[in-house]
Amino acid sequence: MAEWFLYLPQSRLGITDLVERSQAAEASGFDGVAFLDHVETPMAPATPIWEAMTVATWIAAHTERVRLGHLVLCDSFRHPAVLAKQAVTLAEASGGRFELGLGSGSMPDELAKFDLSTSSPAARITALGETLAMLKDYWGASENRDVVQVPTPTRPIPIMLGGTGPRMLELVREHADWWNLPATKVDKLQEYLPSIGSARVSVQQMVGFVRDGVDRETIIDKSRRWFGHLGPGLVCGAAGELIEYFAGLERLGAERFYVWFADFAPVESIAEFGHSVIAAYPR
Template structure:
């Protein structure tokens, strides 16, 4: 059984709108929700963006069943001892619904602007490896173990595709996520994930009942055509077939990113037609 997450960058949306979409996703059969982690909206520094752990905490408190996480938190933004404590706290408060998604950082411009982290990508990955080892220690009963210990398992989600990152995936990750812009490389990269379960991020131009397919495709491509293979457009039948093809390649979780910014109507129909359609079809 595959899992469905709503990928919802917390950019340009009021907190109330994010809560509405999260609750709609929960009611529509999604298993979880994931946010981004940036100090400025990537490529749009004048746009508003909410802090990642704060918004995740609020959404966990505003939902009942939905798992909450990120694609992904930036390692450089938080000391690992603080992040380990935050993760345990949110996991306990949500009844085990928090997952720790973590990466080395993907937007050097904001690191330079806010004087945080390192510009050298190799150094960032090396630091992530050290911090992952520390987080595991902080969660353990060893000398550095923090109190309280995790009450629930806290799944670790790592993104990335380079050899050094994939080594960290094999060593630490419960889930490996492939970014949408590289989804066409899934067959070549999947083996490098080792025993980690596989998820993919996917932008969707969803043609709802009554929509003009050409219009949906035009708007979706105008907004997100730069994602290349990361954008797929289609109606429910076409999307069920598409996601079934990914599931056949060991993908067990989909982070669905909507080209219409997750309009509640799209979430409701997607749940009824695509999520249920793939479940019944399999």
């Protein structure tokens, strides 16, 4: 049975907009909401963006059921000891609804600009592996008892890692409960499955959703102009077409979908997608 998360980048939107969209997702059958983690908006640095953990905490306080996560938190932004404490706090405050998504950092220029890191990609992967090991120490899940933080998690905090490089996949096999396939590589899902160990599979997917009563060609044209660079990561269509598309990914092994709306997820799109596409799947 597939899980459905709304991927809701907290850029270009006000805090009230994020709350409304998250509550709409909860009411429409989504299982979770996920945010991104950047200091400035990718490819649009003048566009406002909100801090990732604060947004997740605020949304947790304004929802009751949906899980909260990120695609993905940047390892370089937070010291592992602080990240461990933040994760436990949010997990407990939300009643166990927080999942920790982590990555090594996708924008080296951003890291350098804000004096966060000038490390090479390989060094950042190494640092991520060290963070993952330290989280186990801090949470009391290893034999190193000297640095255990209290309180420890009352229930396991799921770890989700994103990426497809060989060294990242090593970390997935060793540490991850979930592995996320980036949108641009959706068509290569089967190629990566032998390399992820026991991690469960999620897929990030941009959707040009043709709602009832809207002009199909206008929606598809606009979605392709804005997000055609995602290649296979963009799928366009009405509810019936999307039901068939996601069912195909599920047959290939996907267990969770991070749905990213090309129209920037107005409440109407979220609600109709939930009541038509998600509702078509067994729950």
